[in-house]
Amino acid sequence: MKTLILLRHAKSSWDFPDLSDHDRPLNNRGKKDAPLMAEVLKKKNIAIDLIISSTSKRTMETAKVFANTLNLKIIEDRNLYLASEPEIKRIVKEIDDYYDSIILVGHNPGMTNLINLVSNTGIDNLPTTGMIGIPVKDTWNNFGSEKCEIIFFEFPKKNK
Numbered sequence: 001m002k003t004l005i006l007l008r009h010a011k012s013s014w015d016f017p018d019l020s021d022h023d024r025p026l027n028n029r030g031k032k033d034a035p036l037m038a039e040v041l042k043k044k045n046i047a048i049d050l051i052i053s054s055t056s057k058r059t060m061e062t063a064k065v066f067a068n069t070l071n072l073k074i075i076e077d078r079n080l081y082l083a084s085e086p087e088i089k090r091i092v093k094e095i096d097d098y099y100d101s102i103i104l105v106g107h108n109p110g111m112t113n114l115i116n117l118v119s120n121t122g123i124d125n126l127p128t129t130g131m132i133g134i135p136v137k138d139t140w141n142n143f144g145s146e147k148c149e150i151i152f153f154e155f156p157k158k159n160k
Contacts, residue, residue, distance in 0.1 A: 002136040003046060003101040003151065004092060004143065007066070008111050010034040011128040012058040022081060026061045033129040033156040034062050038069035040159050041131065044152065046101055048072060052091070053105035054080035062129065063105045072103070080106045085114035095140040103131075118144040121153065130155035 010030030026034065041048075051074045053063035059081075063074045079091060088110050095102060112126045119134060126132065133151030136143045 001138070002097075002099075002140060003048075004134045004136055005041070005046075005048070005101070005103045005131055006111050006115060006126070006134065007037075007062070007103050007105045007131040008108060008126045008128055009054070009056070009059040009062045009105060010037075010065075022056045025057050030058070030062070030128065034065035035069065036156060036159060037129045037131065037154065038066045040154050041066070041103075042069055044133075046133070048101045048103055049099040050075060051103045051105060052077055052080070052095075054078075054083070054107060056081050056107070059105045059107070063103075066103060066105075080104070082107050083110045085110050085117050088114050089118075089144050092136075092143045093141050097139050097141075099140075115150075118148065119150050120147050121150045123153070127155045127157070 010026050010033050012024045013027035048070055051063050051067055051072050053059045053074055053076055055076045055078045067074050115132055116122055132153050135148050
């Protein structure tokens with residue numbers, strides 16, 4: 001079995017109205033929540049192989065915290081920037097089966113919509129720095145072929 005961890009970026013700043021959405025950095029809360037949630041994931045003792053992240057500044061800042069805490073490599077994927085659930089699903093299905101566990105760092109509403117599409121867990125919103133573990137049968141190409149039970153659902157307010 002493979003494990004996909006969907007991670008929404010940490011809370012971003014709106015303090016710089018001249019910046020494009022793609023270039024918005026994390027705010028102070030995001031900078032606190034990302035290390036907290038990286039430690040929560042580390043304590044789960046899941047052998048994670050790789051992080052795939054949207055290229056936005058806020059997702060990359062979040063991914064770097066997780067990469068440093070878990071000693072992982074990051075692959076940037078521009079297609080994850082504000083991706084819809086079909087696009088995220090396509091990206092997951094193309095992951096090399098060499099990898100058994102992946103963290104995918106992205107954005108809402110695509111992440112929440114995808115979770116509701118592939119799992120039996122109905123959620124209103126994947127909060128910032130929230131993460132959900134999803135089992136994938138045998139190969140990444142099977143992702144979403146049937147509804148599944150999530151492995152975990154963690155978010156900052158649950159862990160403070």
